[in-house]
Amino acid sequence: MSDSEGEAYEKQVKIVLAGDGSSGKTSISERFSKDAFNRDYNQTLGIDYYLKRINLTRSYNVTLAVNDVGGQTLGGSMLDKYIFGVDIVLLVYDITNLQSFENLEDWYLTIAKYCAGRKPLFALVGNKSDLEHLRAVKLERHQRFAKERDMLSYFVSAKTGESVENLFRQVSAHLMHIVLPKHDSDAARIITAPIIRQEQSNASAPIKSPQSTGTTRTSICTIQ
Numbered sequence: 718m719s720d721s722e723g724e725a726y727e728k729q730v731k732i733v734l735a736g737d738g739s740s741g742k743t744s745i746s747e748r749f750s751k752d753a754f755n756r757d758y759n760q761t762l763g764i765d766y767y768l769k770r771i772n773l774t775r776s777y778n779v780t781l782a783v784n785d786v787g788g789q790t791l792g793g794s795m796l797d798k799y800i801f802g803v804d805i806v807l808l809v810y811d812i813t814n815l816q817s818f819e820n821l822e823d824w825y826l827t828i829a830k831y832c833a834g835r836k837p838l839f840a841l842v843g844n845k846s847d848l849e850h851l852r853a854v855k856l857e858r859h860q861r862f863a864k865e866r867d868m869l870s871y872f873v874s875a876k877t878g879e880s881v882e883n884l885f886r887q888v889s890a891h892l893m894h895i896v897l898p899k900h901d902s903d904a905a906r907i908i909t910a911p912i913i914r915q916e917q918s919n920a921s922a923p924i925k926s927p928q929s930t931g932t933t934r935t936s937i938c939t940i941q
Contacts, residue, residue: 729782742809745875746783752878805892806839
């Protein structure tokens with residue numbers, strides 16, 4: 718997609734991070750939204766919600782509604798509501814924890830079950846790349862899982878921040894068929910926006926993505 722001089726485009730995208738507890742979903746969300754890392758593990762109960770507005774290109778802005786889903790919600794009754802209207806699903810696991818990777822199949826099948834028609838864009842995210850020396854999931858298994866399910870593939874470190882910004886920029890650009898600059902110099906041009914967190918007590922209603930007036934692709938989940 719090329720930019721039209723003098724014309725700005727705006728879009729909101731709903732992203733859901735799913736996976737086992739302690740895989741690093743909250744750390745990734747906070748590293749992206751606040752460039753912060755908390756060494757103390759605090760389990761997410763229900764869902765945490767973040768907003769961040771960025772430039773994908775010089776005239777294309779996107780607001781990312783990042784939904785961090787608690788690991789215990791897989792077998793709960795609220796997951797369908799948390800993923801309602803999702804555009805992108807990031808399946809996150811800890812590369813040093815084999816069980817967190819093996820459980821992603823259940824996450825994938827459960828989320829896909831709630832989506833009719835065109836499924837959302839899925840990406841497989843291996844977290845804690847700074848602990849490569851402790852890797853428990855072979856690279857080949859990661860790549861095969863992603864390829865067999867037509868998923869994008871990434872490795873990040875929430876602790877160091879490595880590739881976190883790139884992850885969110887690339888999945889958003891892929892969703893909207895936007896070609897990022899070769900060196901993506903726009904990555905440093907982040908637009909400051911307030912961070913909103915929604916705790917479990919406020920998460921009982923479905924979170925819907927606002928209507929977009931653009932001509933780019935969107936993926937909408939419907940509840941069966």
